[in-house]
Amino acid sequence: MTHTRSTPASQKTNLPVPSDAHLDExxxxxxxxxxxVTAFGGDVYEVETEPGHRYLANVVAGRCTCPDHLFRDARCKHLRRVAIEITEGRVPPPxxxxxxxAVCSEEVxxxxxxxxxHLCPRHRFQRGDxxxxRETGGLVLVVAVSNRRxxxxxxxxxxCTVAEYATNRAYPASDPVVSAVYPAVRVTGDGPAPESLRVYSFPVSRLVRPES
Incomplete structure (x- = not known):
């Protein structure tokens, strides 16, 4: 799934209420x-509310530093808001x-x-994909992926390097490398022609999904 932030990272926002929802207060x-809601990479999220109060909500342990949870032992609005934003893909899960x-800067x-x-789904290839x-318009079969630039x-x-190869110079040198073969194999009387089995190395942003 692709994750994007619909509002600036520092902006408080409300969320739509489903028309058919029957919600408690x-x-x-x-x-x-x-x-x-701000994620820190663990189980704890900071929730800033109006007029600027900040609380820490541990969504895994079900705890919050707000008075509603501390004094009433309630599953407060802050814990619920964190759960909603995780479910809707607005903030990362615990x-x-x-x-x-690394290719297009889309948030993942x-x-x-x-x-x-780190790659988004459009640029994350696996062996067998x-x-x-982009350059030839031809289909290729991915046979290996690498974290190397x-x-x-x-x-x-x-x-030369993959980045220095003539038809790759328009793509970022920092791209991770994907190795692939063209699936059409040319067969002669002596069997498959060796050059048609050649493995090519591409900067990842040179490749796109077939439906793109």
């Missing part, structure tokens, strides 16, 4: 009152953080301390 206030895609949610590069080469991976037959 705390659930309704969780949606109708302007709040800003144990995750929001980071930009990844596990805390996970290794770079079919992609389209295009300016770090050399093409021995060309004595």
């Amino acid at each position: 705390r659930s309704r206030r969780a949606r109708e009152e302007p709040m800003l 144990g995750h953080v929001a980071v930009p895609c 949610f990844v596990r805390t301390a996970s290794a770079d590069p 079919v992609a389209r080469d 295009a300016d770090e991976v050399r093409i021995p037959s060309q004595d």
